Amino acid sequence: MHIMEGFLPVEHALGWSIASAPFVALGLRSVRRQLNERPEQRMLLGVAAAFSFVLSALKLPSVTGSCSHPTGVGLGALLFGPLAMVPVGLVVLLFQALLLAHGGLTTLGANLFSMAIVGPLVAAGLFRLGRRLGLPLAACVFAAASLGDLATYLTTSLQLAWAFPDPAGGFAASLLKFGGIFAITQIPLAISEGLLTVLVVNALTRFNAEELRHLPLFAPQGKQA
Amino acid sequence: MKKQNWLLIIAVILLSALPLWFAPQPAPGPDGQPGEAFGGADGRAQQAIGQVAPGYEPWFTPLIEPASGEIASLLFALQAALGAGVIGYWLGCVVTRDRWRRKTEGQTKNEEKPRAD
Numbered sequence: 001m002h003i004m005e006g007f008l009p010v011e012h013a014l015g016w017s018i019a020s021a022p023f024v025a026l027g028l029r030s031v032r033r034q035l036n037e038r039p040e041q042r043m044l045l046g047v048a049a050a051f052s053f054v055l056s057a058l059k060l061p062s063v064t065g066s067c068s069h070p071t072g073v074g075l076g077a078l079l080f081g082p083l084a085m086v087p088v089g090l091v092v093l094l095f096q097a098l099l100l101a102h103g104g105l106t107t108l109g110a111n112l113f114s115m116a117i118v119g120p121l122v123a124a125g126l127f128r129l130g131r132r133l134g135l136p137l138a139a140c141v142f143a144a145a146s147l148g149d150l151a152t153y154l155t156t157s158l159q160l161a162w163a164f165p166d167p168a169g170g171f172a173a174s175l176l177k178f179g180g181i182f183a184i185t186q187i188p189l190a191i192s193e194g195l196l197t198v199l200v201v202n203a204l205t206r207f208n209a210e211e212l213r214h215l216p217l218f219a220p221q222g223k224q225a
Numbered sequence: 226m227k228k229q230n231w232l233l234i235i236a237v238i239l240l241s242a243l244p245l246w247f248a249p250q251p252a253p254g255p256d257g258q259p260g261e262a263f264g265g266a267d268g269r270a271q272q273a274i275g276q277v278a279p280g281y282e283p284w285f286t287p288l289i290e291p292a293s294g295e296i297a298s299l300l301f302a303l304q305a306a307l308g309a310g311v312i313g314y315w316l317g318c319v320v321t322r323d324r325w326r327r328k329t330e331g332q333t334k335n336e337e338k339p340r341a342d
Contacts (some may be wrong), residue, residue, distance in 0.1 A: 004267060138229075
């Protein structure tokens with residue numbers, strides 16, 4: 001989902017940066033508030049960030065014959081809410097943009113929007129919906145993490161199609177092209193991310209049941225957190 | 226729960242390994258040489274931009290590029306290692322805490338009910 005450095009026209013690069021900026025501020029505030037209220041959650045926030053570090057470093061082969069990587073932000077979005085993952089995504093993307101020439105500073109806003117804003121929002125939204133419908137926890141976690149991952153790559157495809165409409169077929173043809181590259185490649189990877197997130201949540205529910213009870217999305221059903 | 230966890234791990238390994246055999250062969254490039262198999266999707270998107278907008282020139286280049294593919298893999302490995310280290314630390318802490326809790330609970334139970342032997 002990394003749009004390479006310089007590969008968005010100036011207006012788009014600026015626009016996405018402006019769109020992402022308020023989320024960074026809100027995200028920092030959300031993290032600070034949660035850690036002030038419950039300093040013991042620091043370890044879990046570390047786990048959520050670490051999970052994203054690991055998964056976004058793993059470039060996995062896919063059925064399309066190309067490689068891509070999961071984002072790992074779904075887990076943190078379920079635990080701490082979607083906003084908390086914005087600063088985490090920012091750290092990951094900055095590390096890769098500055099040291100690895102993977103992604104870039106000019107495309108940071110766009111990449112942040114797809115990976116750390118749309119992905120976590122979709123994941124947290126689906127998780128909440130699934131729980132409200134009374135679906136089992138593992139199913140909700142799986143659907144949230146994998147579809148959140150997929151949403152990130154669809155967003156990247158949309159961003160590129162918007163910036164580079166096909167000269168003949170326009171936006172739609174371009175979207176098909178970029179979607180074919182990103183979204184199809186991502187399907188098995190998104191499933192992997194979903195399964196791995198279930199694995200971590202299994203461990204969390206077994207070993208951190210007490211801490212989970214205080215997290216908004218994991219609060220016992222039908223009771224106030 | 227334990228069985229489910231193993232099944233999850235096996236499924237992830239299969240999902241990641243099977244494409245190595247079942248993915249389509251890359252189309253040959255313009256020079257007739259077979260294309261690079263399992264290149265990055267990000268790179269493919271870059272090529273697609275070249276096709277859709279042939280006149281587009283990137284207007285900014287990365288400040289630092291890894292000196293080689295080896296250095297890039299070093300940094301990716303470092304990123305994964307940092308994350309895995311934190312996750313390992315957490316698992317070590319909570320598993321040990323869980324074990325201690327069980328042990329002390331077991332002891333208090335044993336004190337209430339003296340063992341028959």
